[in-house]
Amino acid sequence: MNTQNIIDTQNLTKIYRRFQKKEGLRGSLQGLIKREYEEKTAVNSVSLSVKAGEFVGLIGPNGAGKTTLIKMLTGIIAPTSGSIEVLGYYPNDMKNAFKKKYAVVMGQKSQLFMELTMNDTLRLFKEIYEIPEAEYQASREYFAQLFGVEALMNVQVRTLSLGERMKMELIVALLHGPQVLFLDEPTIGLDAVASKQIRKFLKEINEERGTTILLTSHYMEDIRALCGRTVVVNHGSKIYDGGTEELFEKYQKNKKITATFDRPPYRREVEVPKEHIKDALHELMQYEPKDITVAEDEIGVVVERIYREEERQNA
Amino acid sequence: MRKNIRVIKALIRLRFQNLMTFRIGFFGPFLVDGSLFVVQLMIFSAVYANVERIGSWGHGQMILYIGTFSLINAVNMVVYFFGISSIPWKVKSGEMDLYLTKPVSPLLRLSFERVNPGSIPLVLMSLVIIAYGVHKTGMEIGAGTVLSYLFWVGLMTLLYYDMEVMMRCVSFFLVSSAKMEQLEEACLELCMQLPGTVFYGVYKLIFCCVLPYGIMATVPVKSLVGECTPGTALHALIVTCVFTGITCALWKGGIRRYNSASS
Numbered sequence: 001m002n003t004q005n006i007i008d009t010q011n012l013t014k015i016y017r018r019f020q021k022k023e024g025l026r027g028s029l030q031g032l033i034k035r036e037y038e039e040k041t042a043v044n045s046v047s048l049s050v051k052a053g054e055f056v057g058l059i060g061p062n063g064a065g066k067t068t069l070i071k072m073l074t075g076i077i078a079p080t081s082g083s084i085e086v087l088g089y090y091p092n093d094m095k096n097a098f099k100k101k102y103a104v105v106m107g108q109k110s111q112l113f114m115e116l117t118m119n120d121t122l123r124l125f126k127e128i129y130e131i132p133e134a135e136y137q138a139s140r141e142y143f144a145q146l147f148g149v150e151a152l153m154n155v156q157v158r159t160l161s162l163g164e165r166m167k168m169e170l171i172v173a174l175l176h177g178p179q180v181l182f183l184d185e186p187t188i189g190l191d192a193v194a195s196k197q198i199r200k201f202l203k204e205i206n207e208e209r210g211t212t213i214l215l216t217s218h219y220m221e222d223i224r225a226l227c228g229r230t231v232v233v234n235h236g237s238k239i240y241d242g243g244t245e246e247l248f249e250k251y252q253k254n255k256k257i258t259a260t261f262d263r264p265p266y267r268r269e270v271e272v273p274k275e276h277i278k279d280a281l282h283e284l285m286q287y288e289p290k291d292i293t294v295a296e297d298e299i300g301v302v303v304e305r306i307y308r309e310e311e312r313q314n315a
Numbered sequence: 316m317r318k319n320i321r322v323i324k325a326l327i328r329l330r331f332q333n334l335m336t337f338r339i340g341f342f343g344p345f346l347v348d349g350s351l352f353v354v355q356l357m358i359f360s361a362v363y364a365n366v367e368r369i370g371s372w373g374h375g376q377m378i379l380y381i382g383t384f385s386l387i388n389a390v391n392m393v394v395y396f397f398g399i400s401s402i403p404w405k406v407k408s409g410e411m412d413l414y415l416t417k418p419v420s421p422l423l424r425l426s427f428e429r430v431n432p433g434s435i436p437l438v439l440m441s442l443v444i445i446a447y448g449v450h451k452t453g454m455e456i457g458a459g460t461v462l463s464y465l466f467w468v469g470l471m472t473l474l475y476y477d478m479e480v481m482m483r484c485v486s487f488f489l490v491s492s493a494k495m496e497q498l499e500e501a502c503l504e505l506c507m508q509l510p511g512t513v514f515y516g517v518y519k520l521i522f523c524c525v526l527p528y529g530i531m532a533t534v535p536v537k538s539l540v541g542e543c544t545p546g547t548a549l550h551a552l553i554v555t556c557v558f559t560g561i562t563c564a565l566w567k568g569g570i571r572r573y574n575s576a577s578s
Contacts, residue, residue: 016574071412071575074416075415075416076412076415076416076573076575077573077574077575078571092571094415094570096418096419097418099416099417099418100418102416103416104412104416106412106413109409109410109412109413111413113329113333115333115336115337116329116332116333116336120329120332121329123325123328123329124322124325124326124329126325127318127321127322127324127325128322128325128417128418128419129418130318156336
């Protein structure tokens, strides 16, 4: 394995076995006597290397294997086959020394105590991570200031908004200064303003503290704004691993032109291949438009195209 | 070790802070648990009012038995019952993920994160019953006897804990573990009313070796009344060691087998 990489996996595979029950009471009875299982490959032979300080995006549709991959990297579950090394450890050994070096934030699972305040909650994590008092105070103040939540540290967590709670989750995760931060859908359910704020903080943490971040998100805005590199997975397999901009450049094939006029038809929208944009605009100018806007392909369309085409190429 | 003690302290502090957020929620259990205990005692009195002896034990020894079983149960209720009880749900829902990624034993955290001060009156009431039982038997008790009794109560509390964790570890291997909890409840109910001295044959095998609820309060009481033979002590020590070993293996195996839940 390459020792310069902070994360290194080779042919990592996770196969789950799940019970298949036939329909109805008869199926249930049959299931009592003879069980039928099917194997579901959640992650299929994924090789991945991440260097220290990188900000890597992990994207894929629901059930693609993103979360399973994160769970294997953090040691929550063991791989079925393949090799895996994170910060020099085999994660599923669950060594405390390893756990002190990373943090994980799961957008759908909270580690906060809803009835308590953040200051009370952080005390527990101070003891769990054995953070010296002075260092704890400095970290707490730094993050409270960075996330702009100084005034919220003494109020019950349950009274906070979803966006504020996610900031608190990040503070809990970052308090002990992890080298690697795994983020599984951190902006899920957040509005545009809160998502933008979270993105800003993550960028700062990556740049200022040099924290390596692996981010999974369904929101391509997150990936595009933050990650220099993107890994696309689908059906458990890695189908793209490279620069985020190159990915978008490759799949952002069309431009949408919206023109408004003083006379009918008043407004017109056309989608043209990006290599023909110059000709299209030239032609449009002949109709003396009042205003013209040119927009990129909608992000959802691009994502769909990425999954479809990368999968076809890999087939 | 020092770190674990600091984490336990922090967990207990946090739990108290959590409970104190709601005044009725904090004071209510003191009353409820105390009332339940009195009801339980009344049932026991009604059942044994006309019985002179149970097995080889007289009324005083039976009072000691009830007090001791209640004490072990009360310690369980105060310290770890609610935390351990949450294991099956945490496994099913995938909440266990968050415990596995922290540099502290997940079992230690689970055991101490939901301490229940509302059950402290049960401990005090149990002590009162034990004192009454001692008075009733008319025994003279020295410091050595008390220390020996406390040692056995501690060890049997560990055995009780082992049984509780073992029953919940089933959730790592099977989807539904509710029946195991029902089995536990049934055994506890029976053994809370009948000391291990009344079991013979296959029942002795079941309640003293397979599901050793029968020895939990029996052995400390035997040590208190001077009936604890070397054979009884050795049996209790071996059972506790074996069950602690099985619990550790089951927990570790369970964690290895844990597949989380899809998000």
